[in-house]
Every structure is written in C-alpha cells, then in structure tokens.
Amino acid sequence: MKPEKSNKTKKRRLSWLVIFSLTLIVSLLAQERFRKSPPAPFPLPPLNIKPIESVKLSNGLQVSLFSQPDLPFTHLDLIIMTGETLSPDNLPGLATMTTRMIGLETRQLSSEKIKETIELLGGSFQAQTYLDYSSLTLEVLADYTDKALALFQQFLLSPSFNLKVFDQLKREIYYDLVRKSINSEFLAKRLLFQLLFNNHPYRKIAYTRDDIRKIQLKDVKMFFDQYILPNNSRIIFIGNLDLKTAAKKTSQALFSWKKRPLATTTFSPPLPATKIKIGLIHLPQRKDVTIYLGNVVFPKSKKDNFAYSVLSHILGGNTYSRLFLRLRETKGYAYYAFSEFELLKNCGLFTVRARVRPEVLEESLQEIFAVLREIIIDQKVANYELEQAKSFLIGRMPVELESLNNLAFRLTSMSIYGYGNEYWQKYYANIMEVTPDDVFQVGQNSALLTPIITLSGDKEIISNHLKSLSIDLYDLNGQYLSTLKKGD
Amino acid sequence: MSEENWRKIIFWFLLLFISMGVILKIDLRAQNHFPYPGKVHQLKNGLTVILSPGAYFPTTAIAVGYRVGPLYEQPQQAGISYLLENLMFQGSQNVGRMQHVRYIQRVGGLLNVLTSYDRMIFYQILPSHHLPLAFWLESDRMTRLALNQAAIQREILAIIDEINFRHSQDPYLSYEDLLNQFLFPIFPYYLPLYGTRNKLPSLKAEQVRKFYSRYFCPANAVICVTGNFEPSATLELLQKYFDSIPSGSEPPLKLPEIPDVTLAKTERTLGDPAIPSPAVFLGFPLIHVQARELPVLTLIEYILLHGQSSRLQKKLITKERLALRLSGGLEMRGKLGSFKFFLSSTNSTSLAKAKKVLWDEINRLKSELVKDTELIKAKRLYEKDFLQNFLTTSNRAVTLIDFYFSGKSVSSPYDELKKIQAVTPADIAGIMNRYFTDKYVLINLEIK
Numbered sequence: 001m002k003p004e005k006s007n008k009t010k011k012r013r014l015s016w017l018v019i020f021s022l023t024l025i026v027s028l029l030a031q032e033r034f035r036k037s038p039p040a041p042f043p044l045p046p047l048n049i050k051p052i053e054s055v056k057l058s059n060g061l062q063v064s065l066f067s068q069p070d071l072p073f074t075h076l077d078l079i080i081m082t083g084e085t086l087s088p089d090n091l092p093g094l095a096t097m098t099t100r101m102i103g104l105e106t107r108q109l110s111s112e113k114i115k116e117t118i119e120l121l122g123g124s125f126q127a128q129t130y131l132d133y134s135s136l137t138l139e140v141l142a143d144y145t146d147k148a149l150a151l152f153q154q155f156l157l158s159p160s161f162n163l164k165v166f167d168q169l170k171r172e173i174y175y176d177l178v179r180k181s182i183n184s185e186f187l188a189k190r191l192l193f194q195l196l197f198n199n200h201p202y203r204k205i206a207y208t209r210d211d212i213r214k215i216q217l218k219d220v221k222m223f224f225d226q227y228i229l230p231n232n233s234r235i236i237f238i239g240n241l242d243l244k245t246a247a248k249k250t251s252q253a254l255f256s257w258k259k260r261p262l263a264t265t266t267f268s269p270p271l272p273a274t275k276i277k278i279g280l281i282h283l284p285q286r287k288d289v290t291i292y293l294g295n296v297v298f299p300k301s302k303k304d305n306f307a308y309s310v311l312s313h314i315l316g317g318n319t320y321s322r323l324f325l326r327l328r329e330t331k332g333y334a335y336y337a338f339s340e341f342e343l344l345k346n347c348g349l350f351t352v353r354a355r356v357r358p359e360v361l362e363e364s365l366q367e368i369f370a371v372l373r374e375i376i377i378d379q380k381v382a383n384y385e386l387e388q389a390k391s392f393l394i395g396r397m398p399v400e401l402e403s404l405n406n407l408a409f410r411l412t413s414m415s416i417y418g419y420g421n422e423y424w425q426k427y428y429a430n431i432m433e434v435t436p437d438d439v440f441q442v443g444q445n446s447a448l449l450t451p452i453i454t455l456s457g458d459k460e461i462i463s464n465h466l467k468s469l470s471i472d473l474y475d476l477n478g479q480y481l482s483t484l485k486k487g488d
Numbered sequence: 489m490s491e492e493n494w495r496k497i498i499f500w501f502l503l504l505f506i507s508m509g510v511i512l513k514i515d516l517r518a519q520n521h522f523p524y525p526g527k528v529h530q531l532k533n534g535l536t537v538i539l540s541p542g543a544y545f546p547t548t549a550i551a552v553g554y555r556v557g558p559l560y561e562q563p564q565q566a567g568i569s570y571l572l573e574n575l576m577f578q579g580s581q582n583v584g585r586m587q588h589v590r591y592i593q594r595v596g597g598l599l600n601v602l603t604s605y606d607r608m609i610f611y612q613i614l615p616s617h618h619l620p621l622a623f624w625l626e627s628d629r630m631t632r633l634a635l636n637q638a639a640i641q642r643e644i645l646a647i648i649d650e651i652n653f654r655h656s657q658d659p660y661l662s663y664e665d666l667l668n669q670f671l672f673p674i675f676p677y678y679l680p681l682y683g684t685r686n687k688l689p690s691l692k693a694e695q696v697r698k699f700y701s702r703y704f705c706p707a708n709a710v711i712c713v714t715g716n717f718e719p720s721a722t723l724e725l726l727q728k729y730f731d732s733i734p735s736g737s738e739p740p741l742k743l744p745e746i747p748d749v750t751l752a753k754t755e756r757t758l759g760d761p762a763i764p765s766p767a768v769f770l771g772f773p774l775i776h777v778q779a780r781e782l783p784v785l786t787l788i789e790y791i792l793l794h795g796q797s798s799r800l801q802k803k804l805i806t807k808e809r810l811a812l813r814l815s816g817g818l819e820m821r822g823k824l825g826s827f828k829f830f831l832s833s834t835n836s837t838s839l840a841k842a843k844k845v846l847w848d849e850i851n852r853l854k855s856e857l858v859k860d861t862e863l864i865k866a867k868r869l870y871e872k873d874f875l876q877n878f879l880t881t882s883n884r885a886v887t888l889i890d891f892y893f894s895g896k897s898v899s900s901p902y903d904e905l906k907k908i909q910a911v912t913p914a915d916i917a918g919i920m921n922r923y924f925t926d927k928y929v930l931i932n933l934e935i936k
Contacts, residue, residue: 036582039620045546070522072875116797120865122872395596395615398545402880
C-alpha cells in the first residue's frame, strides 16, 4: 500500500511542477508582450487646484492669493490693467516705456542699490507691457515677502523719474529694436499686428524705433500719473501664506498709495481682415522666408474658446499636427509650421507661423491654405485626431503649471479675462466636451481663409520665384515702399 | 526520487517563482515637504532607483542618468558618448525613430537631456497618469537600442553639421577648445563634449554597440521618479519594466587617475580676422581640488559673476561698459577642474581696461576679506538657484540624480545648502590664494 501512496504523491507533485513551470513560462512570455506596445494610462487624476481667493483693499487694490504650502518663494505680480492699447495714438510704446521705468530708480534708492537689494532677497524683478495689461513681477525667498512689498512701495510711491535713467532706458529699448531688426520672426509678427490692427488700438504694440525716439520723460510721468493707480491694479500672490496675511502685508506696505479717478476707455473690437493681403520686410542675404498668417476671430462663448484651442492644436499645435506633417514631413517645404490661438480682451487671435525655403514660398502658402480649407470647409476632424488633441491639452495643463512663471501668467489671464475659479474646475470637462462639430463650426465662423500674411526674407530671391502673387514691400519701420509683382 | 529531493525541488521552484514574479513591497511614506527628499532603492540587476514623491500638481517626472561622457572615452572613441546621446532618440526594439519624443509630446509631456563630461541624464515630465508610458519608453531604450550602421552614419553626419553650426554661430569656440587643452592636459579631460569633426566619421558600429552595452545598462544607471505617485506601486511598476534587463556586459571603466602635474603659466596672443571683437580667455587650473573646497569656489563664482550686482557684472557691463560679453565660472570634469573667464570688448583699448579690472578684482579677493553683506548676497542668490532646482518635478529628478552621482545626500538635500552657508570670508581668501596663482592660462585674441 505504501508504494502506491508514494506514486500518487509523486504524480501530484509532478503535476504541481508542471503547473509551476507553465506559470513561469507564461509569466516570462507576458513580460515580453508588455514591451511590444505602449501601456494604458492610469485613470486621469483630478486637477484639484485650489481656488484663487481675492479681497479688495480700501484704496481699490485687489489682492488675490494662490496658496502653495511649503513654497520657498513668494511670487508677486502687480497687474496694471493698462496695456499698450492705451498709449496715445501719436506715442505708441509709451505704456511699455512707463512700465519699464518702474523699479529702475526711486527717490531713496539708486539703480545699483535696487539691484543689490533684490539680489539680497534672493530675488528677481521684471516689468512688461502686453496688449491689454502691464505687469511688475517680483519673486523673492519666502522669508523676505515684507521686504519685497516694501520695494513695491518705493517703486510705486517714490519713482525718481531721473532724466539720465530715462535716457538710458530709451537707449536700451531702442538698441533692443535695432538688434531685433535682423530677427525675421519678430519682424514678420510685428508687421502682422500693424496690418491686421491697422485702425485699432492693438496696432500700438507694433511700435518702432522712430516711435521710441519721440517719447519724452514728461509723457512717461503723465502716463504714470494717469494709469499707475491702485484702483487700476491687482496684486497676485503665489506663496506659502493665507489671504488674510497677504492682504494685511499689502495694506501695510501700500496704504498710502491713493486711489484717484480713472478715465474709462473702451474701444470696439477689431474688424477681421476680409481680403488676403501680403506684406514683406526685406532682409538681405536671408536664405529662408518667415511666414506669419493671421486673423482675428470672435468666440461667442467659453465653449468656443475651447473649440478654437482644439482646432489650433490639430492644425499646428505640435510636430505631429497637420501643418508640420504636410509642409515639413510630406512636402519638404518648411523648417517648421505651427499655429496658435490667443485670447485677447476684445477678440481672439489665430495665427500660423512657418519658416520655408524661398523658392517654394508660393507652394507653401498654397499648402497652408489647403490645410486650412480641409479642416474648416471640407471635412470634420476625425475622432482619433480630436482625442489626440484633447489628450495633449489635458496633459499639458498641469505640466505647464509647474513653472511659477507659467502659473502666474495663467492666473493673470484668468484675472484679466474674468475666467473665474470654474476655469480650473471645469477645464478637463470643457476640453472633453469638444466635438468634431464644434471644431468645424468655429472654423467656419472664422475668417481664416482671408487672413493678413506677412513675410520676412530677401526680396530679390523671393521676387525671382514669384509666380502669381502681389506682395507689398515695407521697410524695417513698417513704412510701405512698393509692390512686388511677377517679373519685377 | 526520495521525499527529501522532492521537497528540495519544490522549495527551489517556489523560491524561483517568488523571486521572479512577486515583488518586494517596501513601505515608502511620502515626505510631503519641500524640497521633497529622495529615498534610494536597488533593483536586482543593480539599477539604482530614487523615489521622491510630492508635487503641487498631478505631474510626474522620470529621469534616467548614466555615468557616461567624454571622460569614459578611449582615444579611438572620441565623441562616442554624444553620438549615443543622439541615438537614444532614434528608436529602440519596440519604439520607432523619434517616436520617444512624439509619445511624450502627444500626452502633453516635455522631455530633454542633460549631458556633461561624466554623466548623461534623460528626463521627461508627464501628467502623472501617463507614468507607465515613460517606464515603457525608458526601459525599451535601455534594453535594446536600434544601432544599425545607417542610423549611426546619419547621426554622425547630423553631429558634424551641429558642430559646424556651433562654430559658425560662435567664432570663439575653437579658442575655448584650445584653452581646455592647456587647462586639462591629461587625456581624456580635454576632450570636447560633442566630439570632433575629424574623429567622428571613423567610429564603427561595433564600437558603438560595445560602448552602449557597457555604459547604457542598469548597473551603470540611476532612475529617479518625482512628483505625484504612490511609491510602493511605482516600485512594483519599475520592477516590471526594468528588473529583467540584463545588468551590463562588463563593468564601466573607472575615471583615469590624475597624476601630480604642475602646470606652467601659459600666455598666447593669436590673431583671427573672423572674430567680431577682441577677446580674452583666462583660466586657472584646479588640480586635486577637494570636495570641501567646492562650496567656496561656487561662492567665488557668485561674488564675481552671478547676478546684476556681482563685482564683474557691475564694473564691466553696467557701470563702465568696458565689456560686450562676460562669462565664465567653475567647471569640474571629474576631479579635475578649472575656473574660467571670458571677456570681449569693442576695441583693444577697452579690452585692456577690462582685463585690468578683472585682475584687480581677482587680486582684491585674495588680499581683502569679502564684506559680510556681499557674502550674504552671494549665499542668497545661491539659495535661490538651489531651491529652483527642486521647484519643478523635472528639475528635482535631474538634481537628485546629479546629487547621487556626485556623492551628495539625496535624502537630505539641504545639507548642500548648509555647506554653502558655512563658508566664511577667510575661506574665500584662502581658496583664492591657493588656486588663483601665476600658473594661469591666458589667450589674447586680436582681430587680424
């Protein structure tokens, strides 16, 4: 009996061995299989971004806080709700000059002392003007938030308006424009703003060296007095503090910044271009041509904004988007080809930019129009393309917010354009809800097929390859010179 | 077969099964406080893992560092490290050419690589739900890179184009190479980071494959995960993707020893019609520099060159405007280092004045103690840069790998900041007198 039992045991053990071996083999093969294709993602985690809290001080200054516990820095953005659009018509660039003067020198602190003080706080400072607003950004080690606010107090309440400092800044901006006069992207973009916003205040962002030369110190002082006011400003904190503390600190530092009546200026939205117009800036010896193509668009709702973002991404948001694949990978015309959608206070701005070989300039433009027609006239976007664009826009948002500068820029846009806290909460859902019909519809409602086109490149090479286009030639300051036609 | 033997067989089978299929669960508690320190683990194949959970947003960064670079190259291999850096994006067993980049971009991620003389760190930041994608991509190029002759030749030509482009954009570049040959006279310390145009074409596919299997393998790598993730599950996932990759074909070479060399003072004046303005390169060799001296040298760099109110920026650029360009600082290549300055001016008169200011400031740091306020300013600027390195998940992942390679503590990163904070004015003067001696290398460049 005993040997029989032993045989049974042996058989059972053998079968266990076989099971183990098979499991082992299957497990090894499975390891090979998972390497063959990309893994599925985990479930999408919620964005869970804290709401921005705000309070208004008695002088009209709005204090907003985006709290980040443990953040070792305090990032302060003083937003002035006056952009380049409010520069006087005869003095484009004045808003920029005024903002850049702030923080250069005060009645108590020399330029050198200010730089040293900022570095003693482990900090950095930047002053910039955009179309709709201006910003003063001061980022310091968290321990020195009070000292940063004390600096803001000096900048805003005791500017020196020293003529020497003003002349130095004027030279700096002037020579910066001189340096940029060989930058083909800058020139083409500036000409696009000039031609697209021809009769609109947005045109002033295209200021030139001649415009800068005209600005006087008295103009800057007047602009400062008129617009740099607490009731025209907001201060946004990003840091390890609460709203009560932020408001208290701001109030202590800026209580004597008095509000004054502010002239309200409104202007109508710009008109879209309804006829294709091409402008060129001559850059001698340039071996390529930079193309900027754009028009204003008018999203009717927040839903439209998201549809435009998706449209822009499918069209030219990345190296796998249609423009890049067609102009660079398939046709070999371009070094790059991208598109962008930007929301402004009065409209949206849709642009395409590309750098192409001059001998295929006309073919490249035709191809850009072909891609535009396909997406807004011929056929609704395919589902896989739509999902790809959504995946990118959803994924890029948290990645982008990691940088304090990007986060601050996003918070500023939310504040300026009145997005509200629901922007964060509904961001994923809003992107998810965009359908092929939405994308098709915003495309059809836009005037993207009658844009302004601006070019920068060598006019001799370009005119040698012109086949059918007429191109207006402009100088580096945006002055019209002549029209190039086939055979000229 | 006896009962005892059966038991042994089953025991060993079970053990094998457990070790291959089941993963050790290590309890890792997230330390959710800035600067989010890292915790080090080791996989069976020798791959070092650093996990640093914690993030403000749902993002995760994955960095993979390899101890490789020109310092590990043999004479017939010059440029092979940078070639492999390029090839790491040209496809692997299951990922097509440039698809690594596109996979990451498609989900909204960003990626890049940092290369230095003895390390190469590839990194990507992604929305955190796509973490497995990064493991899949990184493990595939660690397992088998597409190293065919055509791909190698294509990349060699691309690198030669890139070197030509760099030289066309910066006419001073070849003189910096010359400066390095004087400052780092021992092979391979003087090799340029990107290889040389004449050596690259002679690299053979077989050499590239051998170099790849020796240096781009688990035993020579560190992977760091930072951001929004659950540590124990992530460790399991890491084991799934990386544990079965063979450890490495042969151990990496050790960095060559630095002999006792004494460099003589070297001065050269050269003419070049292609440079846009006259310039000067000045370098001080740092031979056998000690780890404890590095914080002092770092602060010297900040006092002289960093920030708008640093001594040289203020005097040469802002106030007297004697220099058009000013750059330089501490550069370590393994244990051999140098402290360099580069100046260019509109004309030779301004350059002569600028050189005098430079020497005056070097001598002033040797003879006068730095004032407390100036030292505090330098330390705060360093603190800002140090903290910035931990602010985003991708910066943190790269920094923790860099710390690990440099023998710094990843579990207590603030230790490095403490070393900087402990530097005194006397330390500065001491190091200045030790290293900023008359054994310098000076290259004067004139327009001729």
